[in-house]
Amino acid sequence: MIVNCISFAFERSSSDADMNFTPGNNNLTMTMNYRDAFVLAVGKNVTVIVLAITINYINATLVHTFNKHHIFKSNPRYILFIHLVFNDMIQLTTSISLFVFSYAFHTIYVSLCCLLILPAIFTTQNTPLNLAFMAAECYIAVCIPLRYNNICTVKRTYIVIGIIWTMSSLSVLPDVFILLATEPLEFLNSRVYCSRDSVFRSPYSLKKRDVSHILFLVVVWLTLFYSYFRILFAAKAANADAKKARNTILLHGFQVLLCMMVYVQPMLIQLFIYLFPGSLASIHFVMFIINQILPRFVSPIVYGLRDKTFRQYFKSYLCTVNRHPKTTPT
Known part of the structure; x- marks a missing residue:
């Protein structure tokens, strides 16, 4: 049914999640509409759906692994990580x-749009905060290990998660x-x-959003x-754990950098339009992949x-293969 709708849908590859967290994107919201060819529209939707299913399958396996083993439930590091994974699943x-609705229906009721937008905004805001706490x-x-057990407890970790959502x-x-x-x-x-x-078109909302983004x-x-x-200095002692933690922080920084791209997206899109005129639909689609899907893969x-x-533990759950021994007929 969605495929039938896509053939008549207007091209708006930049779905809400692609643009709705970007400061100053009012002009982009009013960008001219394009009609995609049927095959191209189906191809774009199939691509994002397959990527989403793949990433969510991996993330769901991570959550399942976490729930199956107490060793992870009692470790603040894994609790924060699995919260990030669950948050990514909702966001994705x-x-x-x-993205699919933008093709299938083009316009929807404001009240329904709010119900879809709010979880997307919440989870997008949560990601950099979660990475900061991690x-x-x-x-x-690494730097104050003797106080780690006193500072990082399971109870305080869940309080931190509550602070993130607050x-x-x-x-x-x-x-x-x-x-x-x-x-x-x-x-x-x-x-x-x-x-x-x-939906949130008040000038007060736009200014408040920009300020909160900058502050965050x-x-x-x-x-x-x-x-x-601080971890870099600790890693000079050739401590393997310190070096691993340093690399983890670098990956966190890379993930935050990907998340930040949505804030400079209008400038990037204008630059790419200048370099590749006539490719607006493709530019929006690529930016959606980079901004909304790629960070969830990290x-x-x-x-x-x-x-x-x-x-x-994760590898044993990722691919569920029937390992029952074959029985030979007697």
């Missing part, structure tokens, strides 16, 4: 849903209140192209830089493949 699912945990483990809520929920206070009831029942700027990124990058350089690599303990 909502992003892909919005970097802080690495710093404590900070994201304080950044996003005011937009909902501004929407209810400033927009007429008819607007909630109208149909719009589902993007953050089409400054705090996250300061945390990452401080943790990295998390399984950081722990699912690099961490020896997790990898030992």
Whole structure:
């Protein structure tokens, strides 16, 4: 059914998750619409759906591995990691849903759009905060190991997760209140192209969003830089754990850098349009892959493949193969 709808859908490869977290993307929201050829539209949707299913399958296996073994449930590092993985699963699912809806329906009711946008915004805001706390945990483990067990407890780890969601809520929920206070009831029942700027279109929301993005990124990058350089100095003692932690912080930084690209996306798109005029639809599609899907692929690599303990259990669940011995007929 979706395939039938896609052939009539307008081209908007930059779905809400592609643009709705980007400062100053009002002009992009009003970008002209294109009609994709049927084969191209199907190809784009199949590509993102296959990538999403693959990544979510790996992430679901990570969650299953975590739940099956107590050794992970009692370790703050793995608790924060699995929260990041679960957060990525929600973010990726909502992003892909919005991408497909942009082809299948083009416009949806504002109230329904809000229900889809809010989880996407929450989880996108959570990612850099979660990475910052994971970097802080690495710093404590390497630089002040004698106090690690007192500082990093399971209870405090879940409190940290609560703080992450609270900070994201304080950044996003005011937009909902501004929407209810400033927009007429008819607007909630109208149909719009589902993007953050089409729903939370108040100038106050746009300014607040820009400020919160800058504040979050400054705090996250300061945390990452401080943790990295402190661990870097500790790694000079040729401690294998310190060197591994340093590399982990670098991967966290790379993941945050990928997440940050959504904030400079308008400038990048304008640059690519200047370099490749007439390729707007392809540019939006590539930016969606880079900004929304690629960062979700980094998390399984950081722990699912690099961490020896997790990898030992993870590999046994990743590919469920029937290992029952064959029985020969008597």
